[in-house]
Amino acid sequence: MSVVPADVLPGGALAGAEAAGGAAELGPRARLWPSLAAVYRAQLSRARVARIPLLFVATFQSIGIMILMRGVVDGGEEARAVVAGSAVLVVAFVALNLLAQYFGQLRGSGGLDHYATLPVPPAAVVLGAAGAYASFTVPGTVVTAVFGCALFGLPVAHLWVLAAVIPLAGAALAGLGAALGLLAPRPELATLLGQLGMSAALLLGVLPADRMPEPVRLARDLLPSTYGVEAFARTFARRPDWAFVLGDLAVCGAVGVVSLAVATWAYRRAAVR
């Protein structure tokens, strides 16, 4: 056990010596980008341990929905909406629902203390986790999109647009998920909100819009995932109107910035009580 008496230690016992020299030097602060990279890497590695089964669930859910809708929808405008909606649903499942659950549990169990006692900028924790969850959605979204194109006979020429849709819709939905998870007073509530958000993305994103009643359509316009769905769906057209695609993506990006900022604020609030 402890064999070193306190008195013999360097500088031991003389509290006054410190006072005379003023405040001690602080340890370094973790800078934003390196710590963001460290959080991102750590979160990505969690996929190997914990998240893989749920990523499969997300993909199978979307593929199942498309197969169901195949019986109802013949093609054209509606088929595009279904494929785009199902692909973005994977993003909603993982980035919104799972991230809300993760932060809800972290906050509920006191796990946030770990980050709060490290000199790391709040934005690094939130953006690192959000980025990792958005990355988790890449394989599922691509598989869903390719499968959907094959199922409904849609062109695959413009699937590259997913490279913009996933990060932007991912930012918007992950920010929303993180904010919900961090603001919910209890973890169960975070889970509930995450599930509800995903259900909304499912119902409002996958079902073709022109069959919806007016109030539902309004709700659809308020949901950030809608703009990701619309942007993606437009690219299936024979001659996509790129201005509209860019407009939709810009809305996603703007919502992403706002929701991530809110999530960062929520983290600060949750970390120090």
Place this chain on the structure above:
Amino acid sequence: MCAVRGLTKTYPAVRGRRGAPGTPEVRATDDVGLDIRRGEIFGLLGPNGAGKSTLVRQLTGLMRPDAGSVEILGHDIVRHPERAARILAYLGQESTALDELTVSLAAETTGRLRGLDVRRARAERDAVLQELGLTPIAGRPLKKLSGGQRRLACFAAALVGERPLLVLDEPTTGMDPVARRAVWSAVDRRRAERGTTVLLVTHNVIEAETVLDRVAVLDHGRVIACDSPAGLKEKVAGEVRVELVWRETAPLHVPEVAALRDRAAESGRRWTLRLAPEEARAVVATVTGGAAFAALDDFTLATPSLEDVYLALGGAAEQGLVKA
């Protein structure tokens, strides 16, 4: 190096809802004052709910006190809670943030978030894992480890990225003796080489007696005593603890035993008595001879421990401290 003055935190009353009774206002820390010297292992001892964790949360900047001041190495932590993270390393009771990482990545990431660059973080990670004997399990996720190993891995993460103050909340819970020894020798090395100070939260009396330089005893949010373990024990030096364990029930038909009953703390078959040495000798003579002996399963006679100090100081919790 760490001065605490008049620290007070009150949790507001919670109004009862349907089916759940409300709780009254709780004063979790009540005018707490402490002085922790550089290089010492300072302990906070107290039963569950005594306010140890609330106090630590206020010292680490995780919670704002209602009143009072905390100064660590010349920095005002109440006014600048974010500075705490740059002065101290905190090992909390929860590992949820690290559970799904491998031991190696948990240590490395924590180091990077303490401001180390990749090379330094990896070098320190390797050194600490080696020092604590964690290298063989470095590639395994914390979740898959036993409770003690997981605790040791979290301790390793707390050590990566040097800090002059280590705040450890029950660091050795669930650890086997080998792991405990690894923890205390790692702590000792840092004290000897760099004068690292340790604030240790514990309710393990034996550990408190062996590792602490000084200890503050907390009860209901107040510091009821603060001294070295030996100094505290001197306060009850006149007493001896006698523990009697009966086979089935106490032989109350023996008048001497019946007379003792009022003074004993009963817990099942076990009676605990705090007596003057002469009295204790008489009690032992009584129960080891005659009719009472047939009913006796076991007895011990011991010099006072910190637990006895706690009870003698008027610690209100009936069960005393947890003795592991």
